[in-house]
Amino acid sequence: MDHPLRVGITGGIGSGKTTVCRLFSVLGIPVYDADYWAKWLIKNDPQVRRGVIALLGPEAYQADGAYNRAYVARRVFADANLLAALNAVVHPAVERHSRAWHEQQALSGCPYTLKEAALLVESGSHRFLDALIVVTAPEEVRIRRVMERDGVAEEVVRARLRHQAPEAEKVALADFVILNDGQHALIPQVWRIHRTLVARAHQQTSA
Numbered sequence: 001m002d003h004p005l006r007v008g009i010t011g012g013i014g015s016g017k018t019t020v021c022r023l024f025s026v027l028g029i030p031v032y033d034a035d036y037w038a039k040w041l042i043k044n045d046p047q048v049r050r051g052v053i054a055l056l057g058p059e060a061y062q063a064d065g066a067y068n069r070a071y072v073a074r075r076v077f078a079d080a081n082l083l084a085a086l087n088a089v090v091h092p093a094v095e096r097h098s099r100a101w102h103e104q105q106a107l108s109g110c111p112y113t114l115k116e117a118a119l120l121v122e123s124g125s126h127r128f129l130d131a132l133i134v135v136t137a138p139e140e141v142r143i144r145r146v147m148e149r150d151g152v153a154e155e156v157v158r159a160r161l162r163h164q165a166p167e168a169e170k171v172a173l174a175d176f177v178i179l180n181d182g183q184h185a186l187i188p189q190v191w192r193i194h195r196t197l198v199a200r201a202h203q204q205t206s207a
């Protein structure tokens, strides 16, 4: 494959993005975990570190260089403008890094790559993708899953939910929707999307 498609996968908290990505990964599709790499870039990328310090002061990092997550969360979750400014530093860096990662994966001949991010739509980076998959599940199911997975109270999950765009907004932008409500099997849904994307990638190559 000369040029693999760039596909994004998102969904609300607890929808099952990571679970679904594991299935794509079993099919040999490389997955970029944007939330992981965002944290990595905040810690390791000098340009991002400078941007974070310019916004939040040197307290954003501890003496040993580790990111002071608790301090930053306290500041940005109390101030929507500051959160937007922090995102304006981190999201473009993740976009650049994921683009370079995609080019690297292209060398392996994969038909497409997946970029997994909780805030793919909120960050606007879905605009740079060839297709978007949205994983959905009813809100009550998502809340229960996260409470069980993270051992946190319902209010904690609801507070995190408030920082995300409504599911319907993401579904409206989706090329593919995966319903992960615990009633509908995931494997056939993933397989159908995979076949479609492989066919699309081949069409693009032969065009």
Ligand code: ATP
Binding pocket: 011, 012, 013, 014, 015, 016, 017, 018, 019, 020, 118, 145, 146, 149, 180, 181, 182
């Ligand atoms: P977050 O936005 O918090 O990163 P996520 O969308 O990546 O979450 P997962 O971590 O994949 O969601 O799933 C949340 C929890 O729900 C996990 O503990 C996972 O094992 C469980 N889960 C996901 N899908 C199902 C399912 N179909 N049946 C049962 N449990 C599930």
